Amino acid sequence: MLYFSRWKIYLILAVCAAGVIFALPNFFSRETxxxxxxxxxNSRVHLGLDLxxxxxxxxxxxxxxxxxxxxxxxxxxxxxxxxxxxIGYTAITPAEKGLTVRLRDPAQADEAVKQLRQLxxxxxxxxxxxxxxxxxxxxxxxxxxxxxxxxLRDRATQAVEQSIEIVRRRIDExxxxxxxxxxxxxxxxxxxxxxVEDPDRVxxxxxxxxxxxxRLVDVNGDPAARPQPGxxxxxxxxxxxGPAAYVVRKKVEVDGANLKNAQAGTNSQTGEWVVNxxxxxxxxxxxAEVTQANVGRPFAIVLDNKIISAPVIREPIIGGRGQISGxxxxxxANDLAVLLRAGALPAPLTVIEERTVGPDLGADSIRAGLISxxxxxxxxxxxxxxxxxxxxxxxxxxxxxxxxxxxxxxSLLQATLxxxxxxxxxxMLGLAVDANILINERIREETVRGRGAFSAMETGFxxxxxxxxxxxxxxxxxxxxxxxxxxxAVKGFSxxxxxxxxxxxxxxxxxxxxxxxxxxxxxxxSMLPT
Amino acid sequence: MFHLRLVRDNxxxxxxxxxxxxxxxxxxxxxxxxxxxxxxxxxxxxxxAGGIVIEARTPQAADFPSLRHTLSGLNMxxxxxxxxxxxxxxxxxxxxxxxxxxxxxxxxxxxxATLAKEIPGTQVRRVEAVGASVSGELFANGMIALxxxxxxxxxxxxxxxxxxxxxxxVVTLLLDITKTxxxxxxxDIQFNLTAIAAILTIMGYSVNDKVVVYDRVxxxxxxxKKMPLRELIDLSINETLNRTLGTSMCTFLSVLPLAIxxxxxxxxxxxxxxxxVIIATSSSIFIAAPILLFLGENRLRRGSxxxxxxxxxxxxxx
Numbered sequence: 001m002l003y004f005s006r007w008k009i010y011l012i013l014a015v016c017a018a019g020v021i022f023a024l025p026n027f028f029s030r031e032t033x034x035x036x037x038x039x040x041x042n043s044r045v046h047l048g049l050d051l052x053x054x055x056x057x058x059x060x061x062x063x064x065x066x067x068x069x070x071x072x073x074x075x076x077x078x079x080x081x082x083x084x085x086x087i088g089y090t091a092i093t094p095a096e097k098g099l100t101v102r103l104r105d106p107a108q109a110d111e112a113v114k115q116l117r118q119l120x121x122x123x124x125x126x127x128x129x130x131x132x133x134x135x136x137x138x139x140x141x142x143x144x145x146x147x148x149x150x151x152l153r154d155r156a157t158q159a160v161e162q163s164i165e166i167v168r169r170r171i172d173e174x175x176x177x178x179x180x181x182x183x184x185x186x187x188x189x190x191x192x193x194x195x196v197e198d199p200d201r202v203x204x205x206x207x208x209x210x211x212x213x214x215r216l217v218d219v220n221g222d223p224a225a226r227p228q229p230g231x232x233x234x235x236x237x238x239x240x241x242g243p244a245a246y247v248v249r250k251k252v253e254v255d256g257a258n259l260k261n262a263q264a265g266t267n268s269q270t271g272e273w274v275v276n277x278x279x280x281x282x283x284x285x286x287x288a289e290v291t292q293a294n295v296g297r298p299f300a301i302v303l304d305n306k307i308i309s310a311p312v313i314r315e316p317i318i319g320g321r322g323q324i325s326g327x328x329x330x331x332x333a334n335d336l337a338v339l340l341r342a343g344a345l346p347a348p349l350t351v352i353e354e355r356t357v358g359p360d361l362g363a364d365s366i367r368a369g370l371i372s373x374x375x376x377x378x379x380x381x382x383x384x385x386x387x388x389x390x391x392x393x394x395x396x397x398x399x400x401x402x403x404x405x406x407x408x409x410x411s412l413l414q415a416t417l418x419x420x421x422x423x424x425x426x427x428m429l430g431l432a433v434d435a436n437i438l439i440n441e442r443i444r445e446e447t448v449r450g451r452g453a454f455s456a457m458e459t460g461f462x463x464x465x466x467x468x469x470x471x472x473x474x475x476x477x478x479x480x481x482x483x484x485x486x487x488x489a490v491k492g493f494s495x496x497x498x499x500x501x502x503x504x505x506x507x508x509x510x511x512x513x514x515x516x517x518x519x520x521x522x523x524x525x526s527m528l529p530t
Numbered sequence: 531m532f533h534l535r536l537v538r539d540n541x542x543x544x545x546x547x548x549x550x551x552x553x554x555x556x557x558x559x560x561x562x563x564x565x566x567x568x569x570x571x572x573x574x575x576x577x578x579a580g581g582i583v584i585e586a587r588t589p590q591a592a593d594f595p596s597l598r599h600t601l602s603g604l605n606m607x608x609x610x611x612x613x614x615x616x617x618x619x620x621x622x623x624x625x626x627x628x629x630x631x632x633x634x635x636x637x638x639x640x641x642x643a644t645l646a647k648e649i650p651g652t653q654v655r656r657v658e659a660v661g662a663s664v665s666g667e668l669f670a671n672g673m674i675a676l677x678x679x680x681x682x683x684x685x686x687x688x689x690x691x692x693x694x695x696x697x698x699x700v701v702t703l704l705l706d707i708t709k710t711x712x713x714x715x716x717x718d719i720q721f722n723l724t725a726i727a728a729i730l731t732i733m734g735y736s737v738n739d740k741v742v743v744y745d746r747v748x749x750x751x752x753x754x755k756k757m758p759l760r761e762l763i764d765l766s767i768n769e770t771l772n773r774t775l776g777t778s779m780c781t782f783l784s785v786l787p788l789a790i791x792x793x794x795x796x797x798x799x800x801x802x803x804x805x806x807v808i809i810a811t812s813s814s815i816f817i818a819a820p821i822l823l824f825l826g827e828n829r830l831r832r833g834s835x836x837x838x839x840x841x842x843x844x845x846x847x848x
Contacts, residue, residue: 050795058664060631200639352631352661354638361585361655365793372787372796379783386534387776420727423788423796427731427803430781431738437780438742441773448539467745471738474686478679478734482727485675490727497731529533 004514012514015506016401022408043411048418048492049192051366053359055199057191058184058352059167059206065347066159067097067152074134075099077119078145085115098134098146106141113138116145156187159346164189167349169342170205189349197358201335209304209348210339212256214287217298217310221247237306238327246307248300253290258283260320262340264333273328275337276321284320292316303336369422376426377403380433388440389529394515395436398507402432405503406496415499418492428500431475435508438471439464447528453520456528461513468509472501536775541768545815546760546823552816560705563712572714575722576658578672580626580665582638585656585794588649591617600648606637614794621794631661672726676707679730683737691744694830698821699740702813706736706806713805719798728799732806735781739774739814746770747822751830759827763819778811 004012025033025044033041049056071094078099082089088104089112103112116136133151137144147155160183167189168181180192193202223233223245235245262277279287291299291313300310301324308326328336381399384392403425410417443460451459476498483494576583594611601609601622610623622641627633638659645652660668680700688696710729714721746766754762767774785807788800822830 060663203635350630350632351635351659353664354635354657354659356657358653358655360653365795368791368793368796372791375787375791376784379786380780383534383776383779383783387536389533419795420724420799423792423799426784426788427781430777430784431735433780434738434777437773437776441770441776444539445769463749467742470690470745471741474683474737474741475734477682477686478730478737481675481679481682482730485671485678486723486727490723493727 004517009514012510016405016511019401019405019408022411023404026407026411043414045407045410045417046414047362047366048416048421049194049355049362050357050419051362051369051417052194053197053357053362054192054194055196055202055357056353056355057193057199057203057206058354059163059189059191059349060352061156061160061163061187061189061346062348062350063156063159063187066155067147069347070147070155071095071097071099074119074145074147078116081115081119082112085111087112087115095144095146097152098144101143101145103141103143109138109141109143112143116143119145160187160189162346163349166343166345167191167206170338171202173338173342174202174205176202188352195359197356199354199356201331203351203354205335205338206349207351208339209345210256210342211304211344212259212340213252213302214254214290215248215250215252215300215302216290216294217300218247218249219298223247234300234302234305234307236310237303237308242310246298246300246310248302248307253299254279254283254286256340256344258286259340262337264328264330264337267323267325270325272325273330273333274326275324275328275333275340277324277340279320279322281320284318287320287322288316288318292318308336365419366422369419373403373422373426373429376429380429384433384436388436390519391436391440391443391512391516394512394519395433395440395508397515398436398504398512399429399433401511402428402500402504402507405507406500409499409503410496415495416492417496420490421492421496424493424496425500428497428504431472431497432500432504432508434471435464435468435504436512438467439508439512443528453525453528457516457520461509465509468505472505476501535772536779537771539772541771542764543768543771544764545767546764546820548816549820549823553820556705556709556813556817559712560708563708563715566712566715567708570715572711572721573718575720575725576623576626576660576665577722578665578669580634580660580662582622582624582627582634582641582660583656583658584622584624584638584641584645584654586620586622586645587653587655588618588620589651592620592649594620597649600644601641604637604640604644606641626660626662626665631663634659634661668723672723675726676729676733679733680704683733687737687741687744690741691748692830694822694825695744695748697825698818699737699744701821702740702818703733703736705817706732706809706813709809710802710806713802717801719802724795724799725802728802728806731803732810735806736810736813739777739810740818742773742777743767743770743814743819744822747819759830760823763823767815767819774811774814778807782807 022043025036025041028036075092075094078092078101082101087108089101090104091102093100093102101112101116103109113136117134120132120134133148135146135148164181164183171179171181171191171193176193176196178194180190182190184190191206193199196202218231221227221231223243227233227247230250231247232250233245233247236242258279260278260280260283262275265274265276266272267274295313295315298310298312301308308324311325324336377399381396384395386392388395406425406428439460442464443456446456446459447453479494479497479501483491483498486494592613594613597620598609598611601611606627607625612621612623613619614621624637624641627637638657642654642657645654680703683703684696684700687699707729710732714725719725743766746769747763750757750762750766754765757765782804785800785803788796789804790800792800
């Protein structure tokens with residue numbers, strides 16, 4: 001029990017030394033770190049957004065819009081499918097998850113079901129699994145088409161994954177370092193942007209769907225009147241430089257998905273900011289065809305159901321290049337170019353949670369945290385010295401090593417230190433020293449009962465051990481639960497406590513024992529002072 | 531060597547004499563806390579209620595009346611302004627805005643814009659905006675964590691000791707937690723995610739404290755086979771008193787700096803933990819032990835070999 005073999009002593013000291021070595025990179029300057037091998041330099045505690053400053057955004061994909069889009073598309077294809085099948089209908093009404101067709105002649109119901117099932121084949125393959133995307137059923141003179149649950153789920157997954165990709169591309173363009181973009185739950189995306197003090201630009205970039213379409217303008221249409229079938233009235237975003245709204249065809253001539261590139265630039269004649277774009281081969285061909293057939297007519301560039309500009313086609317554009325002029329500043333032109341390059345989001349995103357901390361507040365928090373830890377350490381050590389003298393001093397040494405080891409473990413795991421994490425380190429000081437108090441009290445008790453120094457120490461350690469394990473394990477269990485259910489910064493609190501407690505079991509029972517035994521061997525008292 | 535003793539050695543304080551008083555006082559305090567929980571209720575922070583918090587630093591000392599006037603002019607419901615740290619630091623709290631999740635964002639942006647216009651040079655140091663859907667989930671998760679922690683404690687102690695100990699610890703925990711919640715209601719400290727962490731920490735600390743007393747009771751049950759349980763529990767508490775108070779002192783000393791230097795976020799945490807340390811320490815002595823006495827009288831004593839067995843089996847080799 002009180003005997004430490006030579007290799008055991010070396011092992012204990014080696015663990016402590018390793019702790020110091022792996023805790024060190026946290027205190028090196030940037031220059032020193034650069035000169036170290038990366039595996040070592042990277043083993044550092046990462047600071048949470050609340051300490052280094054930055055923005056935490058939780059985005060939600062608007063699933064209703066995803067389904068609505070799909071239903072709208074379905075209405076269009078149902079209409080043309082029924083027309084090909086020569087089936088007369090009086091109305092096609094979109095529903096929440098599908099549509100209802102009212103037939104002119106109920107006798108055609110079977111034929112209609114057959115035709116509408118055709119809509120399936122194209123999509124079933126894409127969604128995979130062979131499960132039909134649509135359930136088609138006839139009921140008298142009406143036929144209902146419903147999107148299956150699986151189809152809805154697949155589409156939702158697809159929408160979120162696609163959104164994550166687009167969000168990543170857009171954020172990469174803004175030059176934020178080390179962003180975290182992750183899916184969370186069914187329809188959410190977590191975005192963490194370290195160092196971004198003003199997240200407004202990012203929020204604006206993410207809040208834009210950026211669905212761009214090119215459509216023909218109905219010059220004779222009256223925006224105030226009810227639009228003709230196949231037409232719609234869209235507001236203008238030109239900022240008072242043209243009409244407030246246009247009547248445009250619903251039919252999309254060219255889609256933003258066919259863009260190959262977009263860059264902000266200035267118009268050489270007017271000096272205005274513009275966005276230059278370039279189509280891929282499909283887009284270029286479509287663009288050429290449309291402009292050829294419609295010279296002299298205005299062609300609307302529509303972004304998220306707002307018309308950015310509606311220039312008149314002067315001549316066919318066959319090179320696949322074009323220019324969007326609007327009321328742009330350098331920033332807005334750049335942002336639009338970013339959006340176009342990154343592509344459109346499949347559905348709008350809403351910010352449902354935002355937590356932003358400025359970098360100087362983060363620095364203040366770190367300072368406050370370090371002061372608190374230092375003061376806490378001094379107070380606890382003061383008490384231990386007063387209560388247990390030399391043995392109290394050993395407990396303080398163990399406590400210091402404990403902090404170092406905790407930092408080392410957190411560094412090796414590259415865990416994130418948050419503001420509550422600092423609180424966790426402080427609390428750990430109090431909890432870790434508990435083991436030493438238990439042991440010291442036990443030793444004292446045994447001494448009071450008349451045991452000699454060696455025997456008291458041996459019995460004290462043995463008896464206290466079970467209690468130490470019991471009391472620490474309960475805390476660890478609770479912190480694991482907090483880690484599982486906790487969110488963000490609170491997770492950091494539980495992580496520091498968990499590792500703090502685990503390392504304290506080592507320092508309090510092994511390291512302290514080593515020191516006490518060394519003391520005993522040097523002084524060889526027959527009885528311990530009480 | 532100077533040895534500070536919080537209590538002198540070999541005390542023989544008859545704690546169990548006060549068991550009825552202790553339980554009654556505790557029950558009344560917890561009952562009062564439950565009432566306070568429903569009325570007036572807790573001051574739910576934005577994590578659980580949704581809403582907006584903005585921390586700003588103004589170039590000069592903030593003019594609160596005019597700031598309050600300006601912000602109420604935005605028609606965003608009740609605006610709470612609070613100074614903390616220095617007179618330049620203002621904490622602005624807005625209740626959850628009606629409408630969808632995006633409404634929180636719009637409101638937060640509007641407040642920022644207003645601050646920038648009315649007090650040029652104002653630094654917005656922190657913005658938190660939580661929508662209704664997120665806050666509901668956070669609350670549910672927090673409650674699940676508390677519930678599971680409770681069950682985990684019960685199971686752990688039940689396995690390590692006997693059911694009387696587990697029941698005693700969990701009843702004590704319930705009493706401790708209700709009082710902590712009552713503390714939140716009385717002090718009007720924000721009840722948010724940090725509060726869940728604080729409650730879990732207090733639970734952990736409280737169980738930790740009980741385990742030490744229980745460990746000693748179990749040990750003494752084996753040593754003094756004839757001693758009545760009441761005396762035995764008194765003896766065990768007295769024997770561990772220095773440790774109980776010493777650990778409480780150390781935990782108190784370690785969280786004290788949080789309450790003093792912790793800044794806006796951690797100050798509340800520190801204050802609640804200080805309360806928790808006091809509650810948990812007193813409940814180890816005045817609540818957990820009497821409950822064990824009530825549940826264990828005639829049971830833990832009768833058939834000593836029986837009660838000895840699980841204790842001996844679980845003792846780990848050092």
